[in-house]
Amino acid sequence: MKRTHLAVTLAVVLTLAGCSTKAGDSGSSGSDSSGVKTGKGVTATEVTLGVMTDKSGVFKNLGLGVTQGNELWAKDFNAAGGVCGRQVKLEEVDHGYKADTAKTLYPQIEPKVLGFVQLLGSPVVAALKQNLATDKAVAAPASWSSELLDNPYVMIVGTTYDVEMIDGLAYLQEQGQLKDGDTIAHVYIDGEYGKNGLRGSQFYAKKHNLTVKEVKITSTDSDLTNVVTGLKGAGVKLIALTTTPAQTGSAVAANKALGLNVPVLGNNPTFDPALLKSPAAGALDKLTIVASSVPFSADLPKAKDVAAKYKAAYKETPNGGVPYGYAVGEVWGAVLKKACDNKDLTRDGIAAALKQTTSANTDNLVAALDFSKPGTPATRQVYAATPDATAEGGVRYVKPLFEAPEAKEYVAPHQK
Secondary structure, three states: OOOOOOOOOOOOOOOOOOOOOOOOOOEOOEEOOOOOEEOOOEOOOEEEEEEEEOOOOOOHHHHHHHHHHHHHHHHHHHHOOOEOOEEEEEEEEEOOOOHHHHHHHHHHHHHHOOEEEEEEOHHHHHHHHHHHHHHOOOEEEEOOOHHHHHOOOEOOOOOOHHHHHHHHHHHHHHOOOOOOOOEEEEEEEOOHHHHHHHHHHHHHHHHHOOEEEEEEEOOOOOOOHHHHHHHHHHOOOOEEEEOOHHHHHHHHHHHHHOOOOOOEEEOHHHOOHHHHHOOOHHHHHHEEEEEOEOOOOOOOHHHHHHHHHHHHHOOOOOOOHHHHHHHHHHHHHHHHHHHHHOOEEOHHHHHHHHHOOOOEOOOOOEOOEOOOOOOOOOOOOEEEEEEOOOOHHHEEEEEEEEOOHHHHHOOOOOOO
């Protein structure tokens, strides 16, 4: 894939012919002729949403897919008339999955946008969490930690890492790949991403008398052979991963090469289709991925529509980030339309509209969502999937949307 790494990358501006904004014009406070309040990121003709993504770091392929999904949504949304007589414009920056870079870029993009349709990466979201609250900027993070849900301006589209892990373990136990009293391992990146996934496995373990061997790594660790060697010695029956795709590849390859051959369960960002062309390809049959957004190859009308539009517009190998990015746009569209109905396209208006969004519809690209309950994941349903080189996007279903009883019982950190 050919990519240009820029400190700041301006995206395709999706506007109707003749609709433009003066350079540097980020919108002004007040009301338009129809009585709609406006503020940052809103002009007479445009609503600008920010995209802070990873185009050059460890999740660059996922970031590219999510961004392309965002762009496809914006094009469709604008073609359908936009919102309040305005077209959506996306402004993109690449932080390379580096929190320090994101902190530098944020003050450059924040004054220009109404909110963020993408904010990728747990360390990035953690670094900017207070900024979002201070600036009252609603953001949809491509980070699914339930620890973020104490911030009313964070809009997690899908379920959270802890709930994914609970659902996934329940699925594997249902399949006979895990039983009460077993010893399992959880390999996780030190940080909000990894710790939130671990929280889920710890909860499930208490329910089923499992022993959890916790293995903390960094996002830059590349060879997990020694880790898996230690897990073999501990007699683990399953490995849970909250890791990068490259680390997943190393773990599953070692699982096979060392003769451990236990089931492997990964949170949704752990897999990348590029692994199907890597040395780990022959060991991916033990991997199950859990996510509340559909695989690129999903046999659903909306997923097929998005896939067709993607193939017409882009040349890169697709991944599950594409339908997810489109789904986030759909949710943002619902919030924008609610705010328009309320005649308030300010940041306060967007935050109020989000709380009123109790049934965001993505045509099953993501499980049904309810944002009305503070601190609570918007859904607890996931799909279970497995890598498949014959499927577009490299993933196929093994179980449609479900919610395990344990996931329903689970109380998230900030749930009220």
